[in-house]
Amino acid sequence: MLRLSASTFREQWQLFLGSILTVAIGVALVQSSLLILVTAATLEAPAGLSTLERAQLMDSYALAIPVVGITLALALFLTIFIVSSTFAFTVAQRRRDLALLRLTGGNRKQLRKLLLGEAALLGLVGTALGVPLGLALMRLQSQLLVMFGFLPAGFRPGWQHWIFAVSVGIGLGVALAGVLAASRRAGRVRPLDALRGTGDEARVMTASRWFVGMVFLAVAVALIIVAQSVDPSGAMPLMMLVTLAAAVGLSTLSPLVVPVFGRVLGLLFRKHTIGTLAAANVRDGVRRNAATAAPLIMLVGLLVGLLGTSFSSTAASEQTLHRDTAADLVVTSPADEAHRIPGVQAVANASVEVDVPLVMTNVEHEEDALGGAMESGNARVVDPDDYLRAHRVQPVAGSLEQLHGQAVALGPGRSGELGYSIGDTVHLKIGDRQLQLPIVAVLPTTPYGGPDLLLPKGIAPESVLPSATAQTFVSTVQGADPAAVGDNIRTAVPGTVDSVDAWVQQQAAAEQDTQLRIFTVLLGMASLYALFAAINAVVVITAADRRSEFAAARLSGLTRRQVVRMAVLESETVTAIGILLGGVAATGTILGMRGALERMSGVGVVELPWLAIGALVAGAFLVVGLTSLWTARSATRMSPISLVSDE
Amino acid sequence: MRMMNTDLRAEPAATATENLPAVELRGVRRTYGKHGTAVNALDGVSTRFPDAGWTAVMGPSGSGKSTLLHAAAGLESVTSGEVLLAGTDITAASDEELTSLRRDTIGFVFQNFNLIGSLTAEQNVALPLRLGGQRVSTRDARDVLASVGLADRSRHRPRELSGGQRQRVAIARAMITRPAVLFADEPTGALDSSSAKSVLALLRDMVDTSGQSIVMVTHDPAAAAWADSVLFLSDGRIVDHAHSPTAPGVAERLAALEV
Structure with missing residues (x-):
């Protein structure tokens, strides 16, 4: 059986390389965040400081702990999500091979053993790559934290021997967990399936898929409701959970939406042969398209949802600060000079x-x-x-x-x-x-x-x-020109004088800046991981699934260029699905935050990070499009006839 | 359309021998779909496939040939009736029982070979025994490959072999467990005529020299002519039965069915 795994590995290395890398990056992210967290939590303030200095130093470390802690939780969650969806997909891809094993006398247990054995092997290889990668990542991440002022200069997270066991446990654990449900389903493959079709399951939306999707969406809705009755500072972490739950739920249910998009694409390109063909492919390849969309849903949901939440809360604080400040000018000066301000004219x-x-x-x-x-x-x-x-x-x-x-x-x-x-x-x-x-x-x-x-x-x-x-x-005083009064204060007191508008804007900008730093630490690596997963899905699918399909298309008269265009068009449609569903997850999150803010301050605002959204959408289309272009070109490099007649 | 032979309950002549039939179907019905739109793929089929004999199953597209083969091999459950394989009733067999049947009692050969592309010819051949938990020496696998004329191709992967060679690897894989019955679904459907001939000659030899039982579904009268007898199916029923068939005779009967 292991020999079978090994030879399958040689044949479909893209499939397995993708799995190994997803495990490796996940392990690296978790390990890095965990080591930084442990080191930050055990930091001691240097000796010889006053009580106040000591307390302030410890407080600045204390901010690093929740930030890194949430980064860790997010990394763990993404690892589980991405690894399990990648592994489940690779199992679904090999359905025909598995049915063939059943036909030649393999029983269900052997199939599951084979898949779990493979998963364990991939998990271990992934971990072996992930541990050194994690060390490099740790250096990068702690530099970022120091640069943003969350941790003191010279902060050096140390290696802990036990982390090795943790990393192996995570790598092995997520790989096995990822393939567990899929292997149970694969065990039910009927031998007759080897004789039919492409080997993909006819029904993608199984009862358990419905159930899981609905449960996660219900959790997201429940969290939004809960968030309405907590402080915005407490609502913020809840919103992250909302985004995650909604993204998982929507990814799970995305096979329902994929055919709809296929139909829309078909309508858009009614008179266009390649477009019609791509639309038919979108509808036909529901599973593979859902697998590509899943990491994009997560990426867009997280980035837009959390940045939108942050922008909205900053906008709310700007508005409320403006509303609550009755003054015309704000003077910033040394404390012992300020007593002269009340005496200034007007x-x-x-x-x-x-x-x-x-x-x-x-x-x-x-x-x-x-x-x-x-x-x-x-x-x-x-x-x-x-x-x-x-x-x-x-x-x-x-x-x-x-x-x-x-x-x-x-x-x-x-x-x-x-x-x-x-x-x-x-x-x-x-x-x-x-x-x-x-x-x-x-x-x-x-x-x-x-x-x-x-x-x-x-x-x-x-x-x-x-x-x-x-x-x-x-x-x-009534009737006085605030600007003139400001000038008078400036001559009387050393310091800066701002109009209230300018001062509120400065406060908001400072708050925005802090939040952006936090989100860069939180989401930077996670976003790159999700983006990698999307690229990986496109590569794996094209390499494993579509060579002979492309070849058949060329034999029926399409040029290579047309096949590539068809593939790219299909991928971009899937990208649009991912972005739209991610947008739905983000919208739930942002509206939930708006409710929490409104309840607290009476100001309900939604402020969207348009620049980031624009960059994200353009980037996703570009990256997926280029990946699809490259893989479709390399999949069509050989003469079509040699691929069609292939086993 | 009317059948030429009115013997609806066709019974192959070999049932007269003392041996149990390799496969026996008793009143087998297989219905697809729900009440309103139900289609009878098999409509009360009773027949015996003789031991040590080669039976070809023919019929127009949609006549139920493949369903008959799948039901006889336990790949598909039947709606009613009984299926006996080498004397054992498999009508209600569990998945485990069917799995062990596939390991020990039956072998399959298909039109599209269904070899595992990543394994060499000899690994493909050894696979059923390995799945059965047996240690297989390279020698055993090579011997079986040699018996199908592929001694020098054991290290090749399927894609490095011609169609005829692939089908012979598939036959070797089916034969390594020494199955009581070999089921073949259009085994020459994807082969050119000279490859087809060599594959059919191999099957003929297996029947003649080692008494292999073969049930083969085919479209091709020339292939059917290599068998000992031919069953003709139409609309899920057995409508005719020919012994010692010839290609022109089979073609003529088939043409009559397809009118």
Whole structure:
């Protein structure tokens, strides 16, 4: 039996090389993310730092952990998705061979053993390539993380011996899992099938395929509903799950859509022979076309869905920030200069707000690995009356009027996450001053965030002020020209003066920038993997499935050029299917996020990353088209008659 | 259309011998489709294929020849009736039982050879025994290949062989298990006449020298003329039966059926 595998391997190496590479890349991605995650989680701050510096450093590492953690989860998920769809497809491709084995006396168990044995072999070879590839990838990925400021310069994830076992387990596990269901189905191949047709299963949409597709779509819908009742910060990870579930569901159900597209193509090219032929091929090759579309659905769903979610939430925070800011100008200056702003002519109100870094000690929480129960935070020292005039916000509990003397208010930044409620006492340390302050007000969470805490004036030690920066929100008197007032402030105070519009835009741009970095880390490798899977599907299908079909087309009078055009047209139609279904998955995601944002802030916006979408669509058509062009050309290089008469 | 021979329940003469028939069908019916649009591919067929004899099955396209062969070989279940293979009732056999039958009791040869393209001739030939869990020496496989006249082609892959040679590899693969019955579905359908002749001569020799039982479906009167007897099928029924056929005689009867 193994000899049979080995010789099949020699014959259909493209089929198996594709499988090996999908395993190898998957293993490399998972291994790299896992090693970075483990190293980042065990990072120790260097000795000799103050408590605050230590807490801030640990906090910046702490951001890397969820980012890399989600990257890891995504890598694992994609590996399972891509490997299993690739392996299942290769099994379906060999249906006729398997039926022939049944005809010559093979029983079901032997067939399954053969397929599982092959899968194990491919999984192991894939892992053997994946482990060194993972090390190279790890270097790349950690450089990216350092460059984007998620990890400190000089961060070097180390090799762990146990990772080898994990990688082997993943490579072997996904390969076997991928082929398990397919091998069970292959075991049911009837010997008579060897005598009929191309050997492909007549029915692609089996009952289990319906079931799996429907379950994943239902999960996606359920997650969208759940996301309507959580904060946007919590909704964001949920949206990623929505995209994944919807992409899997739509990929599974895509054989239902493929023939429809075939029909549309047929209508578009009614009078065009090659077009009609390509349309017939799209309808006929439902399984192979669904297999090509699957990674594209995932790619488009993830990229458009998540970037769209991010753009929409940035747009929402820009709009709400604009809505909630009552001032005309924002002055950024050293904290000890800001007191002069209220005295400038035509200034009606100036809310001087000084950001002070601090360390919060959460006495109720257990010690954790990240430097004890301390975390860094940022507080803003404000005058509550000025603050209320400059910002259109109302506390959800308590009152800002009481923010005087020894008191603290939970700010809009993380008010829900910190685990405090009104009346609790917050232990914190500013500079060298230890404070225990009661919470007198809780501000609502906003899409644009803000400080963790609001502190009353006079509570911060004078020593921290010279190094601090103040933002002053200035309202001008009725009838005054804000630009002129701005000029007056500029002459009085060193610093920058922005109109509120410009300032909001800067805030949004900064937020966008951070999000883009996160998504580059999250989606960069994953997207390339999905794109590779799409290319692989085209290569494998053409190499394994279509040589004799192309040859027959040429024998019935098509020129080589026409055959190639037919193949490219078919591939581009499949690309369109992938992009459209991916777009459906992304739309669900983005609309889900819009609902979550609207519920929280009253602003429901959808902002799409058109540039990225355009690049993605053009790139997908280009890459799949070129791959198809190349494979169809090489598949038609030999004289057609030698291919038709081939076994 | 009316049959020339009114003997509807055609019984091959060989049933008179003491041997069990190689295959026996009793009132076999095979229906495709649902009630309204049901088609009887086999409409109550009863016949015996004699042991150590070569029976050809002929008939117009759609007469049920292939269905008859598939039902007799246990590749397709029957709607009603019984199928006995080498004395065993396989009508309700499980997949495992049918698998072991394919390993030990029956062999197949097809029009399109159905060799595994990635295996050499000798590996293709050894495959059924390997699937049966036996160790096969290269020698055994080569001996069988030599018996079909391909001693010098054992290391070739199917695509490096001519059509006639491929079909002889397929016969060698079918014969390595020494099956009680060899089922052949248009074995010469894809061959030129001289290759066809050499394949048919090989089958004839297997019947004459080692008493092989063969059931062969064919379109070709010249091929049918090599058999011991010919069954004629039309619309799922056996309508005629000829012994010691000649090509012109078979062609004439077939032509009458196709009117």
